Amino acid sequence: MLTNDSRLEDFPSLAERTYLNTAAEGIPPLPVINALHQYAQDKILGMDGRDLHEVQWAEAKSEIAQAYNLTADEIGICSCTSEAYNMAAIALQLQEGDEVVINDLDFPAGATPWLQTACPATVHVWRSRDGALRVDDLVPLLNAKTRLLTVSLVSFFNGFKIPLDDVRAAVRRHSSALLALDVTQALGRVPLDLTDVDFVVSSTHKWILASHGGGLVGVPQARVAEWTSPAGGWFNIENAFDADRFNHPAVSKPGAASFTAGMPNYAAVYAINAGLRYIRSVGVENIAEHADPLVRACIEGLRALPIDLLTPDEPAALAGIVSFRHEKPAAIQTILRDADIHIMSTDGRMRVAIHGYNTATDVETFLAVLHQALKDV
Numbered sequence: 001m002l003t004n005d006s007r008l009e010d011f012p013s014l015a016e017r018t019y020l021n022t023a024a025e026g027i028p029p030l031p032v033i034n035a036l037h038q039y040a041q042d043k044i045l046g047m048d049g050r051d052l053h054e055v056q057w058a059e060a061k062s063e064i065a066q067a068y069n070l071t072a073d074e075i076g077i078c079s080c081t082s083e084a085y086n087m088a089a090i091a092l093q094l095q096e097g098d099e100v101v102i103n104d105l106d107f108p109a110g111a112t113p114w115l116q117t118a119c120p121a122t123v124h125v126w127r128s129r130d131g132a133l134r135v136d137d138l139v140p141l142l143n144a145k146t147r148l149l150t151v152s153l154v155s156f157f158n159g160f161k162i163p164l165d166d167v168r169a170a171v172r173r174h175s176s177a178l179l180a181l182d183v184t185q186a187l188g189r190v191p192l193d194l195t196d197v198d199f200v201v202s203s204t205h206k207w208i209l210a211s212h213g214g215g216l217v218g219v220p221q222a223r224v225a226e227w228t229s230p231a232g233g234w235f236n237i238e239n240a241f242d243a244d245r246f247n248h249p250a251v252s253k254p255g256a257a258s259f260t261a262g263m264p265n266y267a268a269v270y271a272i273n274a275g276l277r278y279i280r281s282v283g284v285e286n287i288a289e290h291a292d293p294l295v296r297a298c299i300e301g302l303r304a305l306p307i308d309l310l311t312p313d314e315p316a317a318l319a320g321i322v323s324f325r326h327e328k329p330a331a332i333q334t335i336l337r338d339a340d341i342h343i344m345s346t347d348g349r350m351r352v353a354i355h356g357y358n359t360a361t362d363v364e365t366f367l368a369v370l371h372q373a374l375k376d377v
Contacts, residue, residue, distance in 0.1 A: 001029070001282050001356045002290050010278075011357050018341040018362045023156060023185055023321050023353035026209040028275065035274035036211065039267045053266040060269045063276035067187060068200050068218040076217040076256030077272070079265060081184060082109040084201045084215040085150075087259045088180065089113040091229040094121040098147040101126055101177070103133055105155035110182050114150070121147065131158050131312045135166045142174035149177050153192075154185035157349070158310040159321025161190065168196055178226060187216070188279045189320045189355060191288060198223045204268060207320065207355060210275030213268035217256045224255030233261030287356035291320060294354045294363050298322050301367040306374055310349065322352045328377045335373040341366050 001010055008015055010029040019027060039056075042049040061072040068075070078084050094100070100119075102111040103126040114123050124141045126133055126149075133151070142149070149171055154161045164181075171179050180199040183192060188207035194200055197220075204214030219227040229252060234240040236258045238251040252258040279287070295318055302309055302324055310323040325348050326332055333345040343366070344351040352366065 001278075002286060004359075007357050007359070014357060016340065018339075018365050020352045020354060020358065020362060020366060021342045021344050022189075022207055022355040023159075023351060024206070024344050026188075026206045026275075026355070027357065028209050028211070028271070029278050031278050032210055032271050032274045035270040036267060039270040043266075053264075053269070056266065056270050056273050057264060060273040060276070063273055063280070064216050064218070066280065067192065067276060068194055068216075069192070070194075070200075070218050070220060074219055074221055074256055076219070076259040077264060077269065078215040078217060078259045078261070079213055079268075080109075080215045081107075081182060081201050081203045082215075084217050084259055085109050085113045087217075087229040087231055087261070088199060088201075088227065089119065090231050091227050091258070092147065092178075093230075094119060094147060096120045097145060098122070099124060099143070099145045101138070101141050101146060101149045103151055104128055105131075105133060105157045105160060106150070106152050107156045107182070107184070110150050110152065110180075114148075126151070128160070131310050132160050132314070132317060133162055135163065135170050138167065139170050139174055142171065142177065144175065146175040146177040148180060149175075150180040150182070152182040152185060154183075154190060154319040154321065156185050156321070158312075158323040159185070159319050159351075160312055161186070161317050161319045163316065164193070172196070178223070185321060186319060188275075188284065189287060189291070191284050194218070199227055204272050204275070208272070208275040208279055211268050211271035213265040214272050215259075216272070217259045219255035221255070227256070227258075228252050228254050229258040229261075231258070231261050235263065236261045282356060291354050291356055291358060292318065294358055294360060295320060295322060297360070298352055298354065298363050298367070301363070305367075305371060320354050322354070324350055326350065326374070331377040332370065332373045335376065336366075336369060339365075339369045341369055 042052040061075045064075045065072045098121040100114045178198040184203045187202045200218035202216045204210040205212045308325040
């Protein structure tokens with residue numbers, strides 16, 4: 001990552017292909033592959049492996065805490081962001097008269113819990129303009145009844161990065177709402193400042209280069225009362241094995257710990273630990289310094305082509321994703337794949353994702369093949 005030698009050593013599968021699809025699936029480096037092998041070696045020990053699993057659990061929580069600028073006690077790990085948001089909905093116990101603000105650039109996991117008919121709150125949609133979420137459009141949606149604003153730091157749809165400082169200020173000034181932030185498309189790629197964020201969540205199989213099966217939850221100590229989930233389980237329960245446990249109410253562990261209802265996915269935990277260690281060893285700031293110019297070069301190249309650019313061409317709003325549309329996406333995707341170029345294509349939208357293991361040659365190759373494809377389709 002970042003140099004040709006380290007790229008070939010850590011990501012040998014990238015030697016012969018142009019991979020620009022990290023926003024869907026990150027490519028694990030060898031340390032993550034080795035960690036999964038280590039999990040298997042520890043697992044075949046049976047119960048004797050549990051102590052080794054628990055060491056990885058504690059280390060992974062510490063790694064997440066460093067990334068989120070929280071303490072390990074403020075971290076929980078569940079199976080995915082969808083589970084995390086559903087546990088969050090259980091924790092909030094919204095009532096009629098409460099209001100929630102979602103937005104139209106978010107992944108369904110962060111929006112659909114509040115759109116279920118079982119949710120009694122009124123939902124307002126913060127709608128994007130020209131591919132961007134403008135704070136001026138958020139302010140009218142905030143009031144004394146607003147209980148929650150949920151938003152991604154970086155949109156999966158088009159890569160727009162919200163102006164988090166301005167969003168925080170608007171929420172605090174115009175409401176007493178909780179601010180929930182999904183950093184799935186940012187963690188491992190974008191330097192984070194999560195000061196005064198009330199709930200943080202991320203998946204694990206994208207930019208931190210780990211495996212499926214993880215949802216990284218952060219709840220600051222000051223917000224444990226709001227974000228303690230009363231879900232049933234055992235790993236999340238303080239008194240799960242008391243002798244008289246069937247004769248008194250179950251008591252959830254506070255805050256993020258309440259989001260891990262059952263047996264942790266230890267295989268994913270090993271990968272999360274290794275992935276975050278790897279990212280930290282390289283440095284997110286170094287990754288951004290390397291990859292951000294490639295994103296700008298990609299946008300410059302796309303602007304010269306007959307496509308509909310969906311990503312706002314605003315330097316402060318750029319992260320790792322560039323998205324565009326064309327009337328013949330399937331034909332273009334076929335040509336790209338024939339050239340062993342991997343991007344996302346869905347519903348007419350095509351998405352390029354650029355990480356620290358990508359190179360200027362990757363971007364140049366993609367643009368050259370796309371340019372010819374647009375002539376041929």
